[in-house]
Every structure is written in C-alpha cells, then in structure tokens.
Amino acid sequence: xxxxxxxxxxxxxxxxxxxxxxxxxxxxxxxxxxxxxxxxxxxxxxxxxxxxxxxxxxxxxxxxxxxxxxxxxxxxxxxxxxxxxxxxxxxxxxxxxxxxxxxxxxxxxxxxxxxxxxxxxxxxxxxxxxxxxxxxxxxxxxxxxxxxxxxxxxxxxxxxxxxxxxxxxxxxxxxxxxxxxxxxxxxxxxxxxxxxxxxxxxxxxxxxxxxxxxxxxxxxxxxxxxxxxxxxxxxxxxxxxxxxxxxxxxxxxxxxxxxxxxxxxxxxxxxxxxxxxxxxxxxxxxxxxxxxxxxxxxxxxxxxxxxxxxxxxxxxxxxxxxxxxxxxxxxxxxxxxxxxxxxxxxxxxxxxxxxxxxxx
Amino acid sequence: xxxxxxxxxxxxxxxxxxxxxxxxxxxxxxxxxxxxxxxxxxxxxxxxxxxxxxxxxxxxxxxxxxxxxxxxxxxxxxxxxxxxxxxxxxxxxxxxxxxxxxxxxxxxxxxxxxxxxxxxxxxxxxxxxxxxxxxxxxxxxxxxxxxxxxxxxxxxxxxxxxxxxxxxxxxxxxxxxxxxxxxxxxxxxxxxxxxxxxxxxxxxxxxxxxxxxxxxxxxxxxxxxxxxxxxxxxxxxxxxxxxxxxxxxxxxxxxxxxxxxxxxxxxxxxxxxxxxxxxxxxxxxxxxxxxxxxxxxxxxxxxxxx
Numbered sequence: 001x002x003x004x005x006x007x008x009x010x011x012x013x014x015x016x017x018x019x020x021x022x023x024x025x026x027x028x029x030x031x032x033x034x035x036x037x038x039x040x041x042x043x044x045x046x047x048x049x050x051x052x053x054x055x056x057x058x059x060x061x062x063x064x065x066x067x068x069x070x071x072x073x074x075x076x077x078x079x080x081x082x083x084x085x086x087x088x089x090x091x092x093x094x095x096x097x098x099x100x101x102x103x104x105x106x107x108x109x110x111x112x113x114x115x116x117x118x119x120x121x122x123x124x125x126x127x128x129x130x131x132x133x134x135x136x137x138x139x140x141x142x143x144x145x146x147x148x149x150x151x152x153x154x155x156x157x158x159x160x161x162x163x164x165x166x167x168x169x170x171x172x173x174x175x176x177x178x179x180x181x182x183x184x185x186x187x188x189x190x191x192x193x194x195x196x197x198x199x200x201x202x203x204x205x206x207x208x209x210x211x212x213x214x215x216x217x218x219x220x221x222x223x224x225x226x227x228x229x230x231x232x233x234x235x236x237x238x239x240x241x242x243x244x245x246x247x248x249x250x251x252x253x254x255x256x257x258x259x260x261x262x263x264x265x266x267x268x269x270x271x272x273x274x275x276x277x278x279x280x281x282x283x284x285x286x287x288x289x290x291x292x293x294x295x296x297x298x299x300x301x302x303x304x305x306x307x308x309x310x311x312x313x314x315x316x317x318x319x320x321x322x323x324x325x326x327x328x329x330x331x332x333x334x335x336x337x338x339x340x341x342x343x344x345x346x347x348x349x350x351x352x353x354x355x356x357x358x359x360x
Numbered sequence: 361x362x363x364x365x366x367x368x369x370x371x372x373x374x375x376x377x378x379x380x381x382x383x384x385x386x387x388x389x390x391x392x393x394x395x396x397x398x399x400x401x402x403x404x405x406x407x408x409x410x411x412x413x414x415x416x417x418x419x420x421x422x423x424x425x426x427x428x429x430x431x432x433x434x435x436x437x438x439x440x441x442x443x444x445x446x447x448x449x450x451x452x453x454x455x456x457x458x459x460x461x462x463x464x465x466x467x468x469x470x471x472x473x474x475x476x477x478x479x480x481x482x483x484x485x486x487x488x489x490x491x492x493x494x495x496x497x498x499x500x501x502x503x504x505x506x507x508x509x510x511x512x513x514x515x516x517x518x519x520x521x522x523x524x525x526x527x528x529x530x531x532x533x534x535x536x537x538x539x540x541x542x543x544x545x546x547x548x549x550x551x552x553x554x555x556x557x558x559x560x561x562x563x564x565x566x567x568x569x570x571x572x573x574x575x576x577x578x579x580x581x582x583x584x585x586x587x588x589x590x591x592x593x594x595x596x597x598x599x600x601x602x603x604x605x606x607x608x609x610x611x612x613x614x615x616x617x618x619x620x621x622x623x624x625x626x627x628x629x630x631x632x633x634x635x636x637x638x639x640x641x642x643x644x645x646x647x648x649x650x651x652x653x654x655x656x657x658x659x660x661x662x663x664x665x666x
Contacts (some may be wrong), residue, residue, distance in 0.1 A: 154587065341439065
C-alpha cells in the first residue's frame with residue numbers, strides 16, 4: 001500500500017528536481033499530444049527545444065529569447081513576491097496593458113518633439129500605470145476585504161476593453177488612414193526602446209528584468225520585507241504575532257507586481273511591438289504565472305524558467321511554420337507544464353512510503 | 361438613439377438566456393465550495409464543455425448529446441483538479457489556475473475545425489396556448505429545455521443541501537474536515553464527488569453558450585463568465601436561490617448593455633462592454649464585508665496523518 005508521510009521540512013533536493021521532472025514529463029505528454037495531431041513527436045520536440053538555440057537560423061532566434069523572456073521574467077518576479085505571501089495577483093495581463101497604455105500615452109503626447117527625457121518619463125508612466133491598476137484590488141482588499149483574485153482578474157477584461165477603446169480612439173494614429181492602432185513608436189527616436197547592442201535582442205526591458213531578479217533576490221534574502229513575505233506565506237499565525245502588518249504587505253506585493261507588469265508592457269509597446277493595437281497583449285501576464293511556479297518562486301529559478309518558456313514560444317512559432325503545428329498546441333503544452341509541476345511537488349512536501357504503517 | 365426599440369418582454373426573455381450559463385457554472389461551484397474546495401478552474405472547464413458540446417452536437421446532429429458530452433468533458437477536466445488537490449496535495453489556487461490555462465489552450469486546439477460552423481438548433485419548448493400568452497408566454501414558456509434544467513438543478517441542490525443527509529455530510533466536510541474525518545466520513549471521496557459535479561455543471565454552462573446563447577464556436581468565447589460565476593457564489597453567500605437571483609441580475613446587466621449598444625447610445629461600445637465586469641467588482645465590494653457564511657474549511661487541503 002502506498003502512503004504519504006508529510007516531511008517535517010520540504011526536501012531541498014526534490015524542490016530542485018521537480019521542475020526538471022515536470023519539463024521531462026511535459027515533453028513526453030506533449031510528444032503524445034503532437035503524435036495524436038499526426039506530427040512526428042520527436043521532430044516536434046526537437047523543433048521546439050533545439051531549433052531556436054542551435055538550429056540553422058539560431059542567429060535570428062537567440063535574440064528573440066531575450067525579447068520574449070524579458071516581459072515574462074519581469075512579470076513573474078513581481079507575481080512571485082505575492083504568491084510567496086499568499087497574495088494572488090492573477091491580473092498581471094491587465095496591469096501589463098495599462099502600463100503599455102500609460103507609457104505609450106506619455107510618449108505620444110510629446111510627438112514629434114525629441115528630447116532625452118521622454119523615454120525615462122515613459123518608463124515612470126508605464127510603471128505607474130501598472131501600479132495604479134494593481135492598487136485597485138489591493139485597496140479593495142485592505143479596505144473591504146474583497147477577494148483580490150477575482151477583482152484583479154475582472155480588471156483584465158476591463159483593461160482589454162480600455163485598450164480597444166484607446167487604439168480606436170484617443171491614441172489612434174491620425175495619419176493611419178483610419179486603421180486602428182497608434183503611431184509606431186519605433187519610428188519616434190525619443191520614445192523608441194531600441195536594442196542596446198544591434199542584433200542582440202538586448203533592450204531596456206531585458207536590463208530591467210535582470211535588475212528585478214537581483215532586487216528580488218536581495219529583498220527576499222537580506223531585507224526585513226522579504227522576511228515578512230516568507231513568514232506570512234509559511235506561517236501566517238506566526239507572522240501576526242511577529243508584528244507583520246498585513247495591510248502594508250498586501251499593498252507592497254500587489255503594488256510591486258503591478259508596477260513590474262506595467263514596466264513590461266511599456267518596454268514591449270515602445271520596443272518589440274512598437275504600437276498600441278487592439279491585439280497588443282498576447283497573454284504574457286498569464287504565462288508569467290506558470291513561469292513563477294516553474295521557477296519555484298525563486299528569483300534565479302524564475303530567470304531560468306522565463307528563458308525556458310520563451311523557448312517554447314519561439315519553438316512553437318517555428319513548429320507552426322515548419323510542421324504546421326497549431327499555435328494552440330503550444331498553449332496546451334505550457335498548461336501541461338504547470339500541471340505536472342504541481343503534481344510532482346508532492347515529492348517535495350511528502351515522503352512516499354510503501355508497505356504497512358509502522359507503529360510510532 | 362432609439363430606446364423605444366427595446367422590448368421589455370424580449371429583454372426579460374433574453375436575460376434568462378444570458379443568465380443560464382452563469383447559473384450552471386455557479387451552482388456547480390457552490391457545491392464544490394460547500395465541500396471546502398476552491399476550484400478556480402471554472403473558466404477552463406466551461407470552455408472545454410463549450411467546445412466538446414459544440415463538436416459533439418455538430419457531429420451527431422443532436423444538441424442533447426452535445427450537452428451530455430459537455431458535462432462529461434467538464435467532469436473529465438475536473439478529475440485533473442481532483443487528483444492535484446486531493447491526492448497530490450497541491451495548492452488549490454494554483455491548481456485551479458492551471459486548469460483554466462490548460463482548458464483555454466486545449467479548447468482552442470480541439471475547436472480549430474469548428475470555427476464558423478452553425479450548430480444544430482435546439483428545439484424550444486412549445487406548449488400550445490401557454491407559449492402564446494402575451495408577456496407571460498415568451499418569458500416563462502418560450503425557452504429551450506436546458507434553461508429549465510438549470511433552474512431545476514438549483515432547486516435540487518437547495519433541497520439536497522437543506523433536507524438530506526448527503527447535504528449535511530457535504531456541509532460537515534466543508535466546515536471542518538478533521539471533525540468529519542473523525543466521524544468516519546470519507547473526506548477525500550466526498551470532495552472528489554463534489555468537484556466532479558462542479559465540473560459537469562461548468563461543462564453544461566459552457567455548452568449552453570456555444571450551442572444556444574451565441575450559437576457558434578470561437579476561441580476563448582466564455583470571456584470571463586467562469587470567473588463571474590466564482591464571484592456569483594460569493595455574492596450568493598453560498599445559498600442556492602441567491603445564485604439564481606444573482607445570475608439574473610448579471611444576465612440583466614449583460615442584456616441591457618447589449619441592447620444599449622444596439623440602440624446606439626452615446627457611450628462607446630467598449631465602455632458598455634466593461635460594465636458587467638465592473639459591476640461584478642462593485643458587488644464583490646458590497647458583499648465582501650460579510651464572510652461569515654463561507655464554509656470554514658474553504659481552500660484548505662486535507663491530509664489524514666494516519
């Protein structure tokens with residue numbers, strides 16, 4: 001008979017091994033899925049995980065890894081702070097949109113004036129946009145005890161409608177011949193989040209993501225606030241006795257994650273995407289949830305997980321054009337990853353023992 | 361702008377149709393939460409139900425078979441949630457989210473070849489005389505069968521929870537799983553049954569959207585209704601009949617909003633389309649002051665140490 005015994009402490013070894021196991025299991029299950037779709041599973045997996053890194057056109061795909069990974073890491077770092085403390089911001093997609101709108105709005109307001117301070121102002125506006133959008137669920141939670149999961153998620157739909165309204169109205173390109181969407185910020189030097197080294201994929205968003213990783217690492221390991229976050233997540237009662245102020249913690253976690261999501265949106269709209277358009281958001285805010293868990297809510301882990309998830313995005317695109325693999329298959333693939341991860345987490349917290357229970 | 365074009369009788373009739381997916385999903389989730397489990401995967405189970413029901417109805421030509429398949433698909437997806445939370449002891453919030461992400465992807469994959477097809481029509485109940493009554497006819501007797509099934513499910517859940525032993529056990533498990541376990545009730549088994557019921561109901565709700573409400577299949581067509589259903593359970597403070605009230609309220613907002621769009625009110629379409637979500641938030645704020653009626657063990661995992 002199989003029994004579960006709760007480990008007195010989560011196993012460190014398993015905690016590191018489970019993400020790898022989950023990726024492996026996802027590859028197998030994904031292979032089966034691709035086979036069911038009539039594709040060669042080995043070829044499909046190879047295309048997704050090998051082609052972007054070492055394939056013939058890897059010189060093109062490797063920079064994309066940074067471009068796709070940066071927003072994921074940036075958002076996931078913010079989310080992980082809250083998740084650690086049991087504060088669930090799942091509306092990062094909305095905060096990402098609002099950050100992009102605020103950032104682009106400030107940039108477009110200056111058009112066609114050129115100045116060095118425009119881009120920094122846009123960065124501040126983008127962070128503020130995400131922050132203020134996340135402050136809505138945060139404020140409602142601390143003031144009225146409203147569930148932050150539902151409120152932050154509802155605000156995603158509101159933000160999507162707002163995005164549509166902005167790209168059809170206020171921010172629409174006056175010279176766009178009536179097409180929806182704003183001016184292209186890539187053609188406006190002062191607002192363009194250009195590559196820092198041409199052809200490397202390295203833009204300010206990547207820099208910001210790396211800074212966020214270091215910041216989160218220091219915060220969690222060396223700072224009182226980080227200690228409070230961990231304490232609240234692991235032992236809420238103890239945290240209360242230790243004098244942790246839950247209100248401030250909620251405002252901090254939701255605010256920070258909103259700000260980082262807003263920054264991600266701002267860097268995306270002023271760089272790789274270039275313009276505000278109805279279909280600007282592609283679900284980074286939701287994929288970042290998977291990234292945060294896959295990275296074990298640890299800053300360094302999130303960095304690696306963000307890279308891996310970016311890989312599946314790019315590999316998915318290649319598989320789509322080379323093997324006619326449907327784009328939704330990659331979404332399923334990413335969803336499976338989270339499933340397996342949560343399932344294998346059992347091994348971290350429990351010991352599986354075979355045989356009859358012993359008398360203790 | 362021409363508000364006189366809005367016919368109040370048709371408005372109420374279409375409000376009931378708009379509310380039915382919410383009814384199904386919310387009453388299912390209510391039972392799940394009564395057992396002490398928080399399943400945030402409603403959206404995922406709904407959309408899987410929507411695509412499974414649609415595909416089955418198109419292939420077999422029978423909407424009823426579609427609904428059966430939808431309930432099956434929703435329950436099948438909820439099995440994954442049950443395994444994760446009841447056996448693998450995974451965090452319920454994260455598991456529910458994974459269910460939604462997976463469901464959205466899977467449905468898009470399954471539904472690819474069904475975009476742009478019209479499903480077979482579900483026959484409306486047509487009672488001679490009664491359906492022809494003015495005002496009352498279209499509102500009470502002019503709907504499809506599933507709409508009445510949804511109301512019947514609410515009544516059944518209410519009766520079971522209030523009057524039967526099963527309902528008592530369900531509530532006991534949701535209020536205090538350790539005590540229920542000590543009394544000899546199979547906590548895990550009861551919760552799995554509740555999760556399956558919730559999955560089947562969410563599947564039905566999804567299929568109602570794709571087969572009757574819209575009727576068409578488009579990617580991500582549930583558009584947050586699963587999440588509104590979750591909010592609705594809070595709104596109803598875990599009481600079945602209040603779910604009905606809440607669903608009709610939200611259905612009303614949606615329908616009025618659509619009618620205003622059609623009538624060409626001076627408010628931009630996007631802001632009208634936001635309104636159901638904003639009102640959901642507003643309602644959550646008003647009602648979240650009172651948490652006393654929530655099942656005490658909601659969201660807590662149960663692991664029998666011995």
